[in-house]
Amino acid sequence: MLIVERDNHPGGILQQCIHPGFGLKLFKKELTGPEYYTEFVKEAKELGVEFLFDTMVLELADNTLICANGQYGITEVEAGAVVLAMGCRERTRANISIPGTRPAGVYTAGAAQRLMNRQNRMVGKKAVILGSGDIGMIMARRLSLEGAEVVCVVEIMNYLAGLKRNKVQCLDDFGIPLMLSHTVTEIVGKDRVEGVKVAQVDANRRPIPETEQFIECDTLLLSVGLIPENELSRGAKLQMHPVTGGPVVDENMQTTAAGVFAAGNVVHVNDLVDNVSAESATAGRSAARYAKGELKASDTLDVTVGNNVRYVCPAKFSPERGGKVDFYFRVLAPVAGKVEIIARDGDTVLARRVAPYVNPGEMEHLSPDVTGARSLTIEVKEV
Amino acid sequence: MEKKIICTVCPTGCEMTVTGEDGKVTSVVGNTCKRGEVYAASEFSDPVRTLTSTVRVENGAEPLVPVRTEAPVPKRLIPEIMKLVNGITLQAPVAQKTVVLENVLDTGVNVVTTGECD
Ligand SMILES: Cc1cc2nc3c(=O)[nH]c(=O)nc-3n(C[C@H](O)[C@H](O)[C@H](O)COP(=O)(O)OP(=O)(O)OC[C@H]3O[C@@H](n4cnc5c(N)ncnc54)[C@H](O)[C@@H]3O)c2cc1C
Ligand code: SF4
Numbered sequence: 001m002l003i004v005e006r007d008n009h010p011g012g013i014l015q016q017c018i019h020p021g022f023g024l025k026l027f028k029k030e031l032t033g034p035e036y037y038t039e040f041v042k043e044a045k046e047l048g049v050e051f052l053f054d055t056m057v058l059e060l061a062d063n064t065l066i067c068a069n070g071q072y073g074i075t076e077v078e079a080g081a082v083v084l085a086m087g088c089r090e091r092t093r094a095n096i097s098i099p100g101t102r103p104a105g106v107y108t109a110g111a112a113q114r115l116m117n118r119q120n121r122m123v124g125k126k127a128v129i130l131g132s133g134d135i136g137m138i139m140a141r142r143l144s145l146e147g148a149e150v151v152c153v154v155e156i157m158n159y160l161a162g163l164k165r166n167k168v169q170c171l172d173d174f175g176i177p178l179m180l181s182h183t184v185t186e187i188v189g190k191d192r193v194e195g196v197k198v199a200q201v202d203a204n205r206r207p208i209p210e211t212e213q214f215i216e217c218d219t220l221l222l223s224v225g226l227i228p229e230n231e232l233s234r235g236a237k238l239q240m241h242p243v244t245g246g247p248v249v250d251e252n253m254q255t256t257a258a259g260v261f262a263a264g265n266v267v268h269v270n271d272l273v274d275n276v277s278a279e280s281a282t283a284g285r286s287a288a289r290y291a292k293g294e295l296k297a298s299d300t301l302d303v304t305v306g307n308n309v310r311y312v313c314p315a316k317f318s319p320e321r322g323g324k325v326d327f328y329f330r331v332l333a334p335v336a337g338k339v340e341i342i343a344r345d346g347d348t349v350l351a352r353r354v355a356p357y358v359n360p361g362e363m364e365h366l367s368p369d370v371t372g373a374r375s376l377t378i379e380v381k382e383v
Numbered sequence: 384m385e386k387k388i389i390c391t392v393c394p395t396g397c398e399m400t401v402t403g404e405d406g407k408v409t410s411v412v413g414n415t416c417k418r419g420e421v422y423a424a425s426e427f428s429d430p431v432r433t434l435t436s437t438v439r440v441e442n443g444a445e446p447l448v449p450v451r452t453e454a455p456v457p458k459r460l461i462p463e464i465m466k467l468v469n470g471i472t473l474q475a476p477v478a479q480k481t482v483v484l485e486n487v488l489d490t491g492v493n494v495v496t497t498g499e500c501d
Contacts, residue, residue: 018449018497020433032435034449034498038479117437120446145436145465164396168389169432173458356395356415 001049002077004067006056010044011037012087013110013265014273016117019138025274036273052077060084060236063259080291081259083283084233084247088226088265090135096224098130100187103194109135109223116142124219128196129153130184133361134162134271136223141170150176151217154198156183156205159334161223161361163271184220185212193218226269236260243311244268250300250316251325251370253283254290258297261287268313268328271363275328282326296321306342306379308332310360322371329365331358331380340381343368350376354383388426390419401427431455435497436468438483443475443500450483451497456490463488476501 009015014022017033024030027039052069059066065077090108107115107123113135115121125148129136132155140150153171158181160167171178179198185207186197200211228246238247239256246267247255254261263283264276289295300316312329327343335358343351343366350368358364358380370376384404390397399413406428411420425431433455437447450468464487471483477500484494 015498018435018437018451020435020451030433032449032451032497034479038498117449118445118447120437120439145434145461163394164389165391165394168391168396172389173432362394 001044001047002052002079003044003049004052004055004057004065004077006054008053010041010051016110016114017138018117019142022273025272026277033273040277057086057232060232060260081261081287083253083280083287084255084260084262084266085264085280085283086229086232086266088228088269091222091225091227093222095227096222098184098187100197101189103187103189103192105189105193105219106187107219107221109133109139109221112139112221113142116146122146122148123221124148124193124217126151126217127219127221128184128198128215128217129221129223131155131223131225132157132161132167132178132180133223133225134166136221137162137166137170139221139223140176141174144174144176148219150174151215152177152179152198154179154182154184156181156201159359163361183207187220188214193220196220226265228266228269230266233262233266241268241311241313241315244313248316249314250318251282251314251321251323252286252295253279253314254286254295259287259290261290268311271361275363275365278326279328301373301375303327304375304377306377308335308358308380309378312378317370317373317376319370319373322369322373324367324369326365326367327378328363329378330360330363332360334359335380335382338383340383341366341378342381343376343378345370345373345375345377386427388423390414390422392418392422399423403427430458432458432461434461434464434468434494436465438468438496439472440475440477440500441472443477445500448473448477448496448500449498450494452487452490452492452494454492456487456492460488460490464494468494473500 014033014037020030020032022031022036055067055069057065057067063079067075069075090110112123128151143150184196185199188195195216197212199207233247241248247262253263261283263280270276298318298320300318303312308331310330310332339355341353351366386401388399388401397414397419401423402410408424408427411423435451438450440448479499481496482493
């Protein structure tokens with residue numbers, strides 16, 4: 001087992017996530033990011049897993065990785081099976097195209113998190129945060145604790161993107177207002193951000209000009225979503241999922257290339273690391289079985305996305321291999337009241353569960369037994 | 384006195400209305416389970432939070448090491464604890480679970496490192 005990593009340390013994004021909120025499902029304890037990954041790193045080392053740090057994978061072709069390493073130069077690694085786990089990156093200003101000047105002081109929330117939590121660099125004194133995702137709210141708290149003023153969090157949707165507990169503990173605790181149905185319409189400033197223009201949006205998320213106001217600040221943090229990091233997957237011509245932006249996988253987390261598996265944020269953006277760990281264990285187990293010649297190839301069916309479901313992961317499954325499969329999915333729109341989550345094969349219900357509410361920011365899951373199924377639809381219905 | 388409190392014990396986030404006097408709760412409405420009531424009582428009288436931050440490290444591979452309070456501490460003490468945390472400088476190497484502030488402000492809680500630094 002070899003892990004190829006471009007960073008000089010294991011842990012991935014969790015290294016900068018110093019806040020608590022990890023491991024509630026898996027360890028029944030509230031761990032911080034570093035505490036969460038330490039356990040796994042220890043276990044991996046004990047099992048003899050090797051690490052190749054400071055090494056960038058440039059290309060994947062026929063289960064061979066082409067890597068660039070400062071010491072060895074361009075290096076080839078041949079493998080019996082490969083698991084892709086490149087994580088995700090943040091959407092930037094370019095992705096959402098905010099008009100205005102290009103001054104210093106505009107950061108993605110994750111970049112600011114890395115600067116503050118790993119590099120001891122303060123990003124500003126007075127900040128506006130665009131996007132109410134968890135990373136944005138967590139950075140609002142972090143900035144406040146370090147003595148900066150967070151003027152407001154601006155959210156284009158009419159609901160909170162992240163978890164309610166983060167609103168309570170990161171915004172309400174510090175008296176930071178949340179402006180729903182608002183967006184940043186312009187960035188103002190020559191060398192450094194001097195402020196932003198903020199306006200209310202209509203039902204079609206278009207800014208209403210009369211509501212525009214100027215807010216003075218020296219920093220704008222963007223927390224406007226994450227995209228799976230998939231240059232390698234596209235280069236290897238894996239089938240990509242149009243909604244998640246990650247490779248299409250089956251119930252073994254195998255991509256459309258035999259022997260290439262994928263797990264974590266590279267497949268679909270997760271909000272809970274516990275789910276990433278569960279999914280990754282499946283990918284690892286399957287990759288080991290493939291390398292040993294034990295993983296049966298089989299025809300697969302596509303999961304049908306039913307009412308109020310945005311996407312389902314895995315998107316494919318094999319009725320022949322069958323068994324209970326954990327399907328993760330997100331809803332399209334929030335429902336405040338009780339809903340029923342259903343997995344059915346035609347009219348036959350394979351699994352159902354009642355949930356007290358659903359929210360696009362929180363991943364749902366259902367585990368039907370798909371042995372011999374002729375189709376599979378996952379849907380959410382109000383009750 | 385009446386206070387609106389959102390329960391953060393689980394992701395459901397029940398919105399509760401808590402009534403009471405001098406930090407003593409007389410009624411809780413809006414919770415779905417017992418845990419919400421316990422949380423409401425604590426939030427009403429003296430809310431507690433886990434604090435996480437970073438501490439400077441000298442002569443290490445990284446300039447910072449992350450820290451946390453081992454258990455939640457009263458929210459009102461957090462600005463004071465932040466001042467103490469920011470006053471510390473450690474010398475590398477630093478191991479995980481090193482106590483950097485013992486029994487901080489008499490809370491009975493230690494501030495410890497959650498990562499390491501070589
Ligand atoms: C900023 C942020 C805050 C979060 N907060 C929480 C939280 O509070 N609670 C919670 O449960 N979850 C949280 N999450 C979600 C969860 O932590 C992540 O989903 C999970 O850690 C992702 O793990 P991963 O292994 O898929 O990706 P990552 O941890 O991102 O790991 C990907 C690794 O691949 C490496 N890599 C990428 N491309 C290459 C390449 N070409 N060559 C070599 N190496 C490469 C990267 O350097 C990185 O180390 C957060 C996520 C983010 C981004
Ligand atoms: S009251 Fe119970 S169900 Fe409601 S948020 Fe609190 S713990 Fe969850």
